[in-house]
Amino acid sequence: MIFKNLFVLCFLLITGLTLKAQSGSVCGKLINDSNRAVPYHEIWLRGTSYRTFSNEKGYFQIRNVKPGNYTLICAGLNIDTTETTVSIQDGENPYTLVQAKESLHKLKEVVITATRTEKELTDVPIPLKVISGEQIRQMGSMRLNEVLSEQTGLAIVTDHGTGIQMQGFAPEYTLILINGEPLIGRTAGTFDLTRIAVGNIKQIEIVKGASSSLYGSEALAGVINIITEKPKEKFSANLKTKYASNNTLGISGDANVNIGKLGIYLFADRYTTSGYYLGSSEDKVVPPYQNHTFQNGITYKFNARTQLSLTGRLSFQDQTSTYNISESNQDTYKISDAGRQKDWNINPTLTYCLNEKDKLTAKFYSSRYHTNSTMTKVSDGSLYDESYFTQTFSQPEIQYNRYWNSKNETFIGIGSTLESVNASRYTSMKNFYNLYIYAQHDFTILKKLNIIAGIRADRHSVYGTQINPKLSAKFKLSEKISFRGSVGRGFKAPDFRQLYLNFSNPIEGYSVLGSEEVKYQFDKMNQQGLIDEILIDPYSLQAIKAENAMAYNIGWVVQPTSKITWQTNFFRNDISDMIATAPMAIKTNGQSVFSYFNLSKVYTQGIETDLSYKILKNTTLYIGYQYLIAKDKQVVNDVEQGLYFRKDPDTWQTTRVTKKEYGGLFNRSKHMANIRLFYSNPENGWGFNIRGTYRGKYGYGDANGNLILDTDNEYIKGYWLWNIAVNKRVFKNITLQVGIDNVGDYTKPLYIPSIPGRILYGSLNIPITKETLKSNNK
Amino acid sequence: MYKLNRLLIGVLLLTAITSCNKDKDDAPQPQQVLSEPIIVKNIPADVASLGHYTFFSFKDNDTIPRSDSATTRWDIAFKSTTIIVNSGSSGPGAAGAQIVVGLFDELAEAPANGYNSDNASSFAIPTGTGTGWYNYSGEPNHVITPIPGRVLVVQTSDGKYAKVEILSFYKDAPATPAYQDPTGRWYTFRYIYQPDGSRFF
Numbered sequence: 016m017i018f019k020n021l022f023v024l025c026f027l028l029i030t031g032l033t034l035k036a037q038s039g040s041v042c043g044k045l046i047n048d049s050n051r052a053v054p055y056h057e058i059w060l061r062g063t064s065y066r067t068f069s070n071e072k073g074y075f076q077i078r079n080v081k082p083g084n085y086t087l088i089c090a091g092l093n094i095d096t097t098e099t100t101v102s103i104q105d106g107e108n109p110y111t112l113v114q115a116k117e118s119l120h121k122l123k124e125v126v127i128t129a130t131r132t133e134k135e136l137t138d139v140p141i142p143l144k145v146i147s148g149e150q151i152r153q154m155g156s157m158r159l160n161e162v163l164s165e166q167t168g169l170a171i172v173t174d175h176g177t178g179i180q181m182q183g184f185a186p187e188y189t190l191i192l193i194n195g196e197p198l199i200g201r202t203a204g205t206f207d208l209t210r211i212a213v214g215n216i217k218q219i220e221i222v223k224g225a226s227s228s229l230y231g232s233e234a235l236a237g238v239i240n241i242i243t244e245k246p247k248e249k250f251s252a253n254l255k256t257k258y259a260s261n262n263t264l265g266i267s268g269d270a271n272v273n274i275g276k277l278g279i280y281l282f283a284d285r286y287t288t289s290g291y292y293l294g295s296s297e298d299k300v301v302p303p304y305q306n307h308t309f310q311n312g313i314t315y316k317f318n319a320r321t322q323l324s325l326t327g328r329l330s331f332q333d334q335t336s337t338y339n340i341s342e343s344n345q346d347t348y349k350i351s352d353a354g355r356q357k358d359w360n361i362n363p364t365l366t367y368c369l370n371e372k373d374k375l376t377a378k379f380y381s382s383r384y385h386t387n388s389t390m391t392k393v394s395d396g397s398l399y400d401e402s403y404f405t406q407t408f409s410q411p412e413i414q415y416n417r418y419w420n421s422k423n424e425t426f427i428g429i430g431s432t433l434e435s436v437n438a439s440r441y442t443s444m445k446n447f448y449n450l451y452i453y454a455q456h457d458f459t460i461l462k463k464l465n466i467i468a469g470i471r472a473d474r475h476s477v478y479g480t481q482i483n484p485k486l487s488a489k490f491k492l493s494e495k496i497s498f499r500g501s502v503g504r505g506f507k508a509p510d511f512r513q514l515y516l517n518f519s520n521p522i523e524g525y526s527v528l529g530s531e532e533v534k535y536q537f538d539k540m541n542q543q544g545l546i547d548e549i550l551i552d553p554y555s556l557q558a559i560k561a562e563n564a565m566a567y568n569i570g571w572v573v574q575p576t577s578k579i580t581w582q583t584n585f586f587r588n589d590i591s592d593m594i595a596t597a598p599m600a601i602k603t604n605g606q607s608v609f610s611y612f613n614l615s616k617v618y619t620q621g622i623e624t625d626l627s628y629k630i631l632k633n634t635t636l637y638i639g640y641q642y643l644i645a646k647d648k649q650v651v652n653d654v655e656q657g658l659y660f661r662k663d664p665d666t667w668q669t670t671r672v673t674k675k676e677y678g679g680l681f682n683r684s685k686h687m688a689n690i691r692l693f694y695s696n697p698e699n700g701w702g703f704n705i706r707g708t709y710r711g712k713y714g715y716g717d718a719n720g721n722l723i724l725d726t727d728n729e730y731i732k733g734y735w736l737w738n739i740a741v742n743k744r745v746f747k748n749i750t751l752q753v754g755i756d757n758v759g760d761y762t763k764p765l766y767i768p769s770i771p772g773r774i775l776y777g778s779l780n781i782p783i784t785k786e787t788l789k790s791n792n793k
Numbered sequence: 794m795y796k797l798n799r800l801l802i803g804v805l806l807l808t809a810i811t812s813c814n815k816d817k818d819d820a821p822q823p824q825q826v827l828s829e830p831i832i833v834k835n836i837p838a839d840v841a842s843l844g845h846y847t848f849f850s851f852k853d854n855d856t857i858p859r860s861d862s863a864t865t866r867w868d869i870a871f872k873s874t875t876i877i878v879n880s881g882s883s884g885p886g887a888a889g890a891q892i893v894v895g896l897f898d899e900l901a902e903a904p905a906n907g908y909n910s911d912n913a914s915s916f917a918i919p920t921g922t923g924t925g926w927y928n929y930s931g932e933p934n935h936v937i938t939p940i941p942g943r944v945l946v947v948q949t950s951d952g953k954y955a956k957v958e959i960l961s962f963y964k965d966a967p968a969t970p971a972y973q974d975p976t977g978r979w980y981t982f983r984y985i986y987q988p989d990g991s992r993f994f
Contacts, residue, residue, distance in 0.1 A: 548915055550924060598921045607921050607929075658894055660942025664968035667960050667983070669896055669941050718969065720938035722928055 039103040042076035043111030045069045045089050053115060056091030057125075061098075062371035062418060064322040068248065081319055085371065089113050090125065096135065098421075127195070128220040128240040130457065130467055131229050132416070132424060140467060140489035140499040142223040142568055142584040142623070148244075151213050153693060153704055155740045155754045155778060157257060157265045157286060159211035159219075159241070160769075165708050165738075166221065167639025167689055168623045172682055173769045176207030182223055182586055183619030183645035183683050184236030188507055188562075190226070192240040193360070194326055197233070199408045200358050200384030204510065210330060210356070212308045214255060214267035215243045215282035223623070224586065225505025225566035228469040228485035231432075231451055235505035235564050236588070243326070245312050246278025247271045252783040257752075259776035262289035280312040290336075291771045294764025301768065302336030320368040327361040337393065349393040358384040374416040381409040400521075404438040406511075427454040441515045442532065448476040465489045473506075477514060477531070478561045481506045500569040506561045513559065513594055513611040525606040527596065530559040533610045537600065544603065551599040553610075560613050564590040570623075578629040587620040617680065619645040637691040646679040650723055661719045661726060678714050678724035684733070686711030700744025702752075707737045715766055734761050736770070750780040830897070835964055836980040838871035846870035846877065851947070851955045851986040865950040871980050874927055874937060874962070876918045879950045880910035886950035890917040892925065893944045893956075897983070903946045903954040903992040918945060926959050936970045937962040937977060954992050957984040 045053045052073025059066040060077065063085070069075045082105050090096040094115035101111060124136040129143045136145060146162060156162045160177045163169050170180040178186025187204030190197060198206060219241055226234040252270040259265075267284035287305040292298075308330040315323045335353045360382035367375045387403040412430030419425065434447040455469035470484040485503030492498065509530065516529040517536055528536050537553045540546050570584035595614040598607035621643035628636045651674075653659055659672040691706040711733040714724035724730075740754030753776070760773040831854055839845050848857040848867035857867040865886040870877050879886030889908030893900060909917040922929035926943050930936045939959040947955045960966055960983060964976035985994045 548920065550919075550921060598924065601921050658942070660896065660940075662939070662941040662960070667966075669898075669958070671896065671942070717928075717930065717938075720928055720941050722923075 037082060037105055038079045039082050039105050039108050040076060040078045040080060041087070041101055041103055041108050041111055042074070043113060045073045045075060045094075045113050045115060047094060047115055047117040049117065050114075053089075053091070053094055056089055056094060058087065058089045058113075060101075060371075061086040061088055062374065063319055063368050064316060064366060065319055079319060087111070087113065089115050090135075092124070093117065124218075126218075126220050127242070128192070128222050128238055129226075130469075131195075131455065132426065132457065137497075137572065138465065138489065140465060140487040141226075141501050142499075142570065142582075142586075144221040144223075144625075146219040146221070148217050150693070151216055151219075152780070153695065153702060153740065153742070154706070154738070155257070155742075155752055155756075155776060156213055157263075158209045159213055160208035161756075162213055162219065163208065163221075163239070165689055165691065165706055167625050168223070168641040168643075168687065169221070170682075170684060170687060170710060171769055172205075173767070174205050175203035176201075176205040177209050177769055178205035179208065179239070180682070181221075181236040182588060183621070183643050183680070184588070184590075185682075187510070188233065188235040190230055190233040190238045192230070192238060193328065194242060194362065195240060196360065196362055196380040196382075196410070197230075197408070198360070199382050199406055200356075200386075201510070203512070210306065210332060210358075211241065212265075212267065212284035212286065212306070214265075214284050215269055215280075215310055217242045217244045223584065224501060224568045225483070225485070225503040225564055225588070227481070227483035227505040228471045228503055229453060229455070231449075231471060231473050231483075232481075232506060232508040232561070235507045235562070235566075235590070243310055243312060244269065244271075244280055244282070245324075246273060246280045246314050248273055248278075250785050254781040254783070255778065257776055257778035259756075260774045261291045261771060263287070263774075263776075265778075276316040278312075278314040282308075282310040284308040293762055293768060293771070296764060297339070298337050300764075301771065302334050304332060304334030306330065306332040322366045324364045324366070325361070326364075327359070329359045330357070332356040340399075348399065350390050350399055351393050352388055352390045354386060354388040356384075356386045358382065372418045374418075376414045376416070377412070379409070379411045381407075383407045402439040405436065407433075407435045409433050422459040424457045425455070428452070436511045436515070438511075440518045441511070441529075442517050442536075445511065445515050446476075450474045463491045465491075475508060478508055478559070481508075481561055481563075495575055496571065496573050498569075498571045501566075502568075503566050504563065505566060506563040508561050509559050509594060509611070524602065524604045525609065526602070527609045530556070530611050533599070537608065540600075540602070540608070546600050546608070547603045548601040549599070550601065551597075551610075553599065556610075556612075559594065559611055560592045562590065562592050562594055562613070564588050580627045581625070583622065583624040585620075585622050588618060590617045590619075593617055616648040617645065618648060619643065619683075633696045634692070634694045637693075638689070640686070640688045643683055643685055643687070644679060645683040646677070647723075650677060654723075659721055659723060659725070661721050664719060672721065672723070672725045676725045678730070681714040681716060681724055684711040684713040686733070700750075702742040703740070705737070705739045707735055709733065709735050731763060731766055734763075735759065736761060748782050752776075752778045752780070830958075830983040830985045832960075832981070832983045834966070834981045836871060836982075838978045838980055839873050840978045844872070846872045851949055851984060852951065852953070852988070854986075868947060868949040868955070869957070873978055875916065875920050876926065876945070877911050878917050878947060880917070881912045883911040883916075884950075887948075887952070888950050889948040891946055892918060893946050894942055895944060896942060897944050897956065897958040900944050900946070900956055901994060903948075903956065903987075903994070905992065908946075908948045927962065938970075949986070953987060953990055954994075955984050955986040956994055957982055 045056055047053050054069055054071045054073055056069050058075045065077045065080055067075050067077050080103050082103050084102050087099045087101045094117060097113060097115040099113050124145050125133050126136050126139060126143060126145055127133055129139045129141040151162055160171060163179050164171045172178055172180045172186060179189055181189045191206050222238040224237055226238045230238060250272055254268045257265045265286045269282040272279045285307050290299040290301040290303040293300045310328045313325040333355050337351050340348050340350050362378055362380040364378040384406045389401050390399040392399050410430055410432045412428060414426055414428035416426040429452045432449040435444060437444040451473045453471035457467045459465045466488045468486050473481045483504045487501030489497055489499040514529045514531045516527050517532050519526040534553045567587045568584055573581045592613035593615045594611050596609040597612050599610050600608040602608060621641060623641045626638045630636055654672055654674050654677045657671050660669050661672055662669045688709040693704045695702040712730045714729050715731050718729045719726055737758040738756045739758060740752060742750050742752035744750050756774040762770055762772045836847055838847055848862055848870045850857050850866055851868050863885060865879060867879055868888055877883040878888040878890045880888045889910050891907050891909060911917050919925040927937050927939050945957040947957060949955055961981040962977055963970045964979040966981040987994055
């Protein structure tokens with residue numbers, strides 16, 4: 016039967032090939048060292064886009080190959096990557112049997128984000144974590160924030176949206192990528208993670224440590240790359256629906272179609288929620304909203320060497336919230352705020368393999384993000400305020416990869432970024448222009464030592480030139496123990512509001528001016544007689560600089576047995592020129608005029624450790640922990656000098672803050688941990704998981720006037736969140752899931768609006784394959 | 794050798810510390826023993842937003858009527874977050890003030906010089922958040938909090954010295970002022986006035 020199938024395949028191939036001169040085919044079987052077939056593993060010819068998977072019996076075939084000598088590579092989870100030299104003649108070629116060594120660790124996952132080249136996870140010299148699509152499904156998550164909240168060392172923080180804190184950095188310092196390209200549209204620095212649906216995610220890669228040598232601005236704390244599903248060889252489709260507390264409904268579907276050289280992947284997602292109240296809040300802390308997301312992935316193989324891919328995303332979000340606004344004359348209005356958000360991106364990419372060793376990639380990524388908000392008074396429906404924000408981003412880029420040999424690989428790339436922003440709080444449309452060049456060399460010496468050296472230069476129209484190098488190394492002491500370390504520089508460009516904001520609060524009366532606007536707007540205010548006292552002369556100011564950091568990471572990966580992986584990473588980040596607001600003048604109304612300055616120096620350091628232990632065949636336990644210290648260097652110094660004080664608000668007793676009492680930056684937990692147990696039995700279709708995340712105590716804000724964290728009442732107590740989920744495959748591969756998020760119903764009204772209390776849910780996953788369609792027709 | 798060095802350093806440090814303490818003991822004492830600081834509660838500072846100052850005399854430990862604003866009877870006056878002293882652009886007196894960073898109780902002696910008077914472009918006690926006596930918390934609570942460890946040292950209209958610590962900007966000095974607390978512009982402060990003309994408190 017097998018051989019018959021194979022014969023048919025090869026026959027079809029040959030007949031196909033007779034139509035086209037000078038092309039050959041290779042077919043064969045992939046087996047492991049115990050002669051068992053290895054199904055569903057990736058097989059490709061190096062330096063070409065000829066690529067396929069072994070089928071369920073381990074057979075594979077690659078068609079329409081230009082005759083010549085190739086290296087056939089087989090890789091995947093269960094085997095060590097194996098290279099075989101094949102000589103492909105015109106027409107039919109001999110059957111190739113590839114025997115691969117069974118992988119010791121079965122953890123071979125290919126990742127791309129850390130080095131911008133495909134590399135096995137265990138070979139990456141940089142701290143990197145992968146969350147698989149399978150794990151996301153088991154967790155029952157619908158939005159990206161839910162997935163990231165359970166990962167070691169990441170904390171969810173809410174500031175104009177739900178963002179992520181990494182290695183102690185605020186959300187604005189982590190670059191969020193989709194398929195390697197930046198997602199735009201941040202509010203006050205936060206990219207709202209609830210915007211991202213997770214139903215089409217193949218895997219999420221989280222890189223820790225400055226990565227500006229590859230990605231430029233914003234990659235200061237690290238990079239989160241969302242990799243979406245790509246077109247597959249076979250037709251498949253999937254429908255999923257989930258209903259949860261707070262009237263939350265998610266419906267998503269995807270489909271894979273393959274027509275000859277054309278592969279199409281489509282995804283659509285609809286998410287609606289009624290939002291929720293917390294504590295005794297008068298208005299909903301999370302307002303009702305609905306989101307629609309569409310994503311596609313199209314690939315077209317012109318020929319063996321040339322492939323075009325086109326990925327795109329379109330998303331709408333509508334929400335209506337109500338809240339009270341009090342004006343300085345004590346009038347209070349109930350306001351209804353209707354907001355709409357729309358963003359799209361598109362990324363055509365052309366890949367051309369010159370030969371087995373040289374590859375060119377050209378792409379043109381474009382994206383647009385738009386929001387508008389209309390505020391009306393609930394009492395009479397009259398307009399209170401209207402605002403909008405529009406950002407565009409386009410980035411053409413060319414990259415050349417050279418594969419020298421199995422020990423040396425180089426790439427170099429050049430690109431430019433054109434950005435524009437227009438908003439009601441800016442005086443006019445603003446444009447940015449950035450030209451960049453980057454290069455990286457990856458080499459292995461002495462068999463055990465792998466070194467990657469990279470550098471990138473950015474020349475920007477506003478903030479000048481940035482040069483960011485990075486050096487990383489991995490030393491494989493043995494099969495079981497390896498050490499890795501990296502040193503790199505990262506930067507974050509001043510964002511639009513820091514440069515161009517021109518905002519006067521109509522209620523409080525203070526003003527905030529971006530550093531590029533400050534002279535002009537300040538003069539204008541002065542002429543209008545609005546300035547009472549000048550604290551900092553705007554003409555004495557220098558242009559604002561990009562924030563930058565040096566990042567050091569060092570750690571190890573230990574795999575004592577095939578069941579245990581233990582990773583540990585020590586990190587230290589020294590951040591300079593951090594931008595903060597400071598008053599520069601006093602207005603005649605007594606309020607201040609603020610602008611942005613390079614003010615502070617901060618450091619973050621800590622340890623992150625992760626253990627995964629396969630207790631039983633189908634059961635894996637994960638334990639993660641992070642210890643973090645994040646402090647402002649100036650404050651540390653001033654505390655040492657005895658210049659910080661605090662007043663007991665009850666006794667009015669003023670005392671000096673000691674070094675030990677200074678708790679560092681607000682919103683950073685010294686201890687964070689997680690423990691997760693996953694059980695999944697593919698044979699009987701049962702799955703179960705229980706996940707706990709701990710966020711240690713952290714400072715929420717100043718309560719005694721010195722603006723720093725130093726007393727117990729400035730902390731929020733540590734807390735655990737527990738989630739459980741059970742799933743069962745029922746009729747025809749349909750999977751039913753029920754679960755409870757936040758089992759303990761933990762909430763902290765006023766302080767943590769992002770935690771909604773206990774959530775119950777149920778979901779249904781319906782896969783559709785050719786086989787199921789056929790059986791339905793019968 | 795290393796251990797010995799450490800020991801040596803330890804001994805040196807110890808002597809340094811003890812000698813410091815000795816210095817303190819030898820410091821000159823105030824000529825007149827002063828009583829506990831006087832606590833003044835709920836001085837309104839333009840509560841009705843009329844642009845009016847409330848004037849205060851340390852010697853009298855009392856407010857001075859607004860009709861006497863052009864005299865040297867008052868030392869210091871309050872309007873919202875602005876504090877003026879009777880000098881320069883603010884009044885006919887020769888008062889001055891400066892902000893000393895430190896503990897109120899520890900400040901045993903007023904600085905000999907460094908006193909500023911009010912003028913058209915700046916006040917002796919600077920206004921604005923973080924620059925003078927208070928911090929404004931901004932979003933989301935909009936609370937004015939006196940910066941702890943800021944002592945206002947005032948050279949009064951009659952040439953005497955007083956040290957002042959602002960305790961609260963809200964009526965009845967609540968421990969935690971509420972969100973956008975509407976009871977602002979009520980000062981609570983404590984002070985020590987040295988009537989003998991010396992700089993010692």
